[in-house]
Amino acid sequence: MVSEWQNSTSSERLRQLVETVRMSRKYRSLYAGTIAYLGARELVLHSNLEEAVKATKRRLHQIAGMYLTGAAPYARWLAELRQARASGDEEQLRAVCRRVMSWHASTRERLDLLTTFYQPLLADLPPIRRVLDLACGFHPLALPWMPFFRAGETACYYYACDIYEDLASFLQAVLEVLGVPGEVTVCDIVQAPPDLTVDLAFVLKVLPCLEHIEPEAGLRLLRAIRARYLLVSFPGQSLGGGKRGMAAHHEARFRTLVADCGWRLERFSFPGELVFRIQKE
Numbered sequence: 001m002v003s004e005w006q007n008s009t010s011s012e013r014l015r016q017l018v019e020t021v022r023m024s025r026k027y028r029s030l031y032a033g034t035i036a037y038l039g040a041r042e043l044v045l046h047s048n049l050e051e052a053v054k055a056t057k058r059r060l061h062q063i064a065g066m067y068l069t070g071a072a073p074y075a076r077w078l079a080e081l082r083q084a085r086a087s088g089d090e091e092q093l094r095a096v097c098r099r100v101m102s103w104h105a106s107t108r109e110r111l112d113l114l115t116t117f118y119q120p121l122l123a124d125l126p127p128i129r130r131v132l133d134l135a136c137g138f139h140p141l142a143l144p145w146m147p148f149f150r151a152g153e154t155a156c157y158y159y160a161c162d163i164y165e166d167l168a169s170f171l172q173a174v175l176e177v178l179g180v181p182g183e184v185t186v187c188d189i190v191q192a193p194p195d196l197t198v199d200l201a202f203v204l205k206v207l208p209c210l211e212h213i214e215p216e217a218g219l220r221l222l223r224a225i226r227a228r229y230l231l232v233s234f235p236g237q238s239l240g241g242g243k244r245g246m247a248a249h250h251e252a253r254f255r256t257l258v259a260d261c262g263w264r265l266e267r268f269s270f271p272g273e274l275v276f277r278i279q280k281e
């Protein structure tokens, strides 16, 4: 039987681990719940706290840290976005959004696709009024390229979430600048996906990250999302540009994963990104 003393010692060690990880600049605004979730497992594997901290940071790097270029100048970007929006020049606004998206490796890889990406994926769908962008990274900055975007009069409500607190506050302000009604929250989608019903969910380049945490997390998430349509994508190559055949590997795995779900699947291939459109009902 686990004694009260053992319980309180292990929760004290977990508290210390979370605090130590959050002391590093790279992870100080990362959701404590995610650090604790990963850290608790590392504490079981490593009796030494320092080793467990190192192992937790390695995991956090794999799922989130590796995509970021460094400390993001959120206040400066917001000022630039506000200025561009006030100018009324849509091209200027898009130019700033592109620059901001280049900060995050995942959206940076999509920059050349922006003008051709959303049309085939969204144009033939019934009206989209509620959108959920899961593990969004900087993707909400691509709103000006989405067919349902009209500056200041967008009819859809945009929910987005990720595990960085500073990113969520920045994106909330971005939605306001873009005139898009919506909410950006800090949420760990492995532990509990947002409890929402939407028309469309973006699950872009997310499943490989989640499966680093738990192999079953991907399918569990896809089943849990209450959306009529889901756009699930995979990177065509690794961040370093290597691993030919990566898209084929992801496709084979994904098709096996959802084979018994009875969902309608459509495949869209773009340079560097493979997208599946799932229709659940």
Ligand SMILES: C[S@@+](CC[C@H](N)C(=O)[O-])C[C@H]1O[C@@H](n2cnc3c(N)ncnc32)[C@H](O)[C@@H]1O
Residues within 6 Å of the ligand: 034, 063, 064, 067, 106, 107, 134, 135, 136, 137, 138, 139, 161, 162, 163, 164, 187, 188, 189, 190, 191, 203, 204, 205, 206, 209, 210
């Ligand atoms: C490969 S990026 C994809 C970003 C965005 N969806 C896109 O395609 O541009 C993975 C994102 O997942 C986020 N992430 C990782 N684990 C997460 C979790 N458990 N819950 C929520 N977000 C998570 C990371 O912070 C990162 O922004």
